[in-house]
Amino acid sequence: MKSVKMTVSGRVQGVGFRYATIQLARSLKISGWVRNNRDGSVEIVASGYEENLNKFISQVKKSPTPYGKVNHITVNYITNFDYDGFDVKY
Secondary structure, eight states: OEEEEEEEEEEOSSSSHHHHHHHHHHHTTOEEEEEEOTTSOEEEEEEEOHHHHHHHHHHHHHOSSTTOEEEEEEEEEEOOOOOOSEEEOO
């Protein structure tokens, strides 16, 4: 299992980005959370098997919703964390 913390910027708020990220994560059996940041970016913490996590990261880079547009993404690998499911964090 691998875990990442991502910060995504671009047109990622108000376009269904969090909802689409949740659907994508659940389909790939990724656990973690997604939340909007005050600066307009979206933060994602995700954990899963390496192959699925790589697919998840790849799709987030392209925007999981057709209404979003990712301009920049940072991906940092972190110590594994234990989280059940994938949800919005407020």
